[in-house]
Amino acid sequence: MTTGEVDETNRSSTQANEEDAQASNTVVEPEAGKVLAGQEAYDLYKQGREAWNQWADTHAGWVVDFTDWDFSEEKEVNFSEFRFPGSAKFNKATFGNRYVSFDHASFGEGRVYFERASFGEGHVNFGGASFGEGPVSFQGASFGDGHVNFAETSFDGGDVAFNGARFGDGDLIFNNARFGDGGVTFWRTSFGKGVVSFQYASFGDGFLSFADTSFGEGHVSFMDVSFGKGGVLFQKANFGDGNVDFLCANFGDGGVSFYGARFGDGDVNFDRASFGDGVVYFIETNFGDGRVTFNKASFGDGVVSFEEANFGDGDVDFFGARFGDGDVHFDQVIFGDGDVSFRGASFPGAIVLDKARFHRVPDFRQVNFGREISLHNTEVGYQEEWYGIFLKKAVNEEASDRLRGLRRMAAEARDHTREMDFFAKENRAKYIHELNLFQYFPIFLYDFFSDFGRSILRPVVGLLFTIFGSAWVFYDQSWKGSFWDALWLSVSNALPFVPWSRAARPDYVTALYGQKISELQLVNFVAYGQSILSLIFIFLIGLALRNKLRL
Known part of the structure; x- marks a missing residue:
């Protein structure tokens, strides 16, 4: 809808x-x-x-x-x-x-x-x-x-x-x-x-409306309330800064709407709440900076939508929540600075997270997915802090494990863009928490020179640097010939698989060094090193092109 x-x-x-x-x-x-x-x-x-x-x-x-x-x-x-x-x-x-x-x-x-x-x-x-x-x-x-x-x-x-x-x-x-x-x-x-309290109250099958209602600063409790089969409306209700409690509330099969509702900075608790098969709307709902929990809440087979909802800086927890066969929408939802967890949740139907924005890495570990997963333009923040002078580490020591779960989600959704993004962040998050400096060093090089296989520009720059750097050494060690001869020798050395390079290389060596190339140890060392680095940079360019084409 x-x-x-x-x-x-x-x-x-x-x-x-x-x-x-x-x-x-x-x-x-x-x-x-x-x-x-x-x-x-x-x-x-x-x-x-x-x-x-x-x-x-x-x-x-x-x-x-x-x-x-x-x-x-x-x-x-x-x-x-x-x-x-x-x-x-x-x-x-x-x-x-x-x-x-x-x-x-x-x-x-x-x-x-x-x-x-x-x-x-x-x-x-x-x-x-x-x-x-x-x-x-x-x-x-x-x-x-x-x-x-x-x-x-x-x-x-x-x-x-x-x-x-x-x-x-x-x-x-x-x-x-x-x-x-x-x-x-x-x-x-x-x-x-x-305090506004309806604890243990029971409503029949008629509709219930708190639409446009204004709650004050006190605690609002609907704990263990039993709602009937009629619709339950809290649309555009305004809750103050007190805690709001729907713990173990039992909603019937009628639609439930918190469309446009506003919660203050108190905690909002829907733990173990049970929703029927009607639609459940939290569309454009604004949550304050308090904690928001739906731990082990159960939803029926109707559509559940949090589209364009805005969560504050408190933690958001859907641990063990059970959703039905209806689609679940978190499109364009904004999550604040708090921790977000869906760990152990179950989504038999489709889950849509298009354009959702997470300030921190959410926890989707041990989640069961049924049908489609959509992560189009989903943004996941990655919090780092300086470790030493030149390196950074993830603030959350669980970040790499959480990002691994997100990468698997993206792979299941066949969203290669998100999959690569999560892979890059996952590897960066391993530093210190999982790998020491020496173990992390190859990953650091892979990141620095190719952005984990996503950048074409970085390996191209690296390749050009080796070509011109090697050409400068070749020219500096020569006693005849020109810089152009040294540059073409460097190009032919960087592209040995090109037939022209193999044919022209001896001519440039002769033009620069005559027949004494074997005596020039520095030139030989640079030539071998350039060949290895060039092959690596060419591989990274090809990898980036492949990844771009997969997008």
Whole structure:
């Protein structure tokens, strides 16, 4: 799927979420039931839980309406274990800076609205509350800096909307909350500096959206969360600098999208997360400088794409990750200064790393590949530091072993350009870590004079240097003849396999030395040395030409 198609898909999903949000904004009045509202409802509330629940048990289906009601003068607002027989409306209610509790409250099968309700700086507790089959809406509600608790709250099946809600700097807890098959939306919700935790929560088969949501500086945890078969959207969500935890999260077969999401400098943890067969998008996702881990995460058979994602300077680890039969894309991904490891990962489908940029050598050792590997224009950085005055060594002592793994990948992908590049870096990285100076010296010469068989210019320059250097010695040791005679003698000595060279060589020797060539030890020594060096340089030129043609 192209990036443009992904953009269109995400725009369509966002538009659908907005339309659903607008639809749930519409308050539908009860068809035939009666309403307990305003002062009457308040008077009954003041009589306490027992009187309220007795009334509720005998008034099934009645609507309780506290719209626009001001509770700010109360010492506390306590609806703990209250039962609501039908719909409940707290739209635009003001609770003031008081402790507000709906702990273990039971809402009926009607609609429940807290839209644009204003909670002050006190704690808010919906722990253990039970909502029925009707929709539940906290759209536009504002919470202060107190803690907000929805732990073990049960939403039986209707849509749940927190779109546009604002939470302060207290902790927000949805641990062990249970959502039904209705849609759950936190679209454009804003969280403060406190912890946001959905640990062990379970979502039904409706879609879940945190699109355009802004998380604060606190820790965000979806550890051990169970997501249903619906789509899960975190597209363009903005995570603060706190740690983000999806450890052991279980995603269903619906699509999962973190398209355009931004993570801060905290750690991001998807270790042992399980993704279903739907598509998984981290396209254009920005990760901060914290550590990003997908260790032993498992992906289904859908396409997995990190196209154009940007990783910061923290380590990135996909150790032991298992991908399905769908294609895996890391096209144009930028990895920062941290260590990157895919060690032990499995890619049964195609893996695409076109134009990916690694600042350091990644670890692809013990990786199992299935189908196509694409490394077109992949860039791998190679970090060196000075060792002594003239030589350098690899910063990472595992660099040569890692580059060996990359070279094998390139060979399997039949990408000769990358294969040669990784071979060159692999051999350079052996110095000190695997080979001492004397063992490395032949490799150093191979690198210096041919760039490991990739350079035509270097051996050509070497060949010309031997020709002109030898010609200068030949001329200096002669007592007759010209420099041109010495130069042509040097050329014929450098190209002995050319028939003309064999025929003309005796004439140039005679022109320079007469018949006394055997007495000139320096000339003989240079001639033999030139012949050997010339053959080496000619071989390196041919090797470079062969490698160029293979490209």
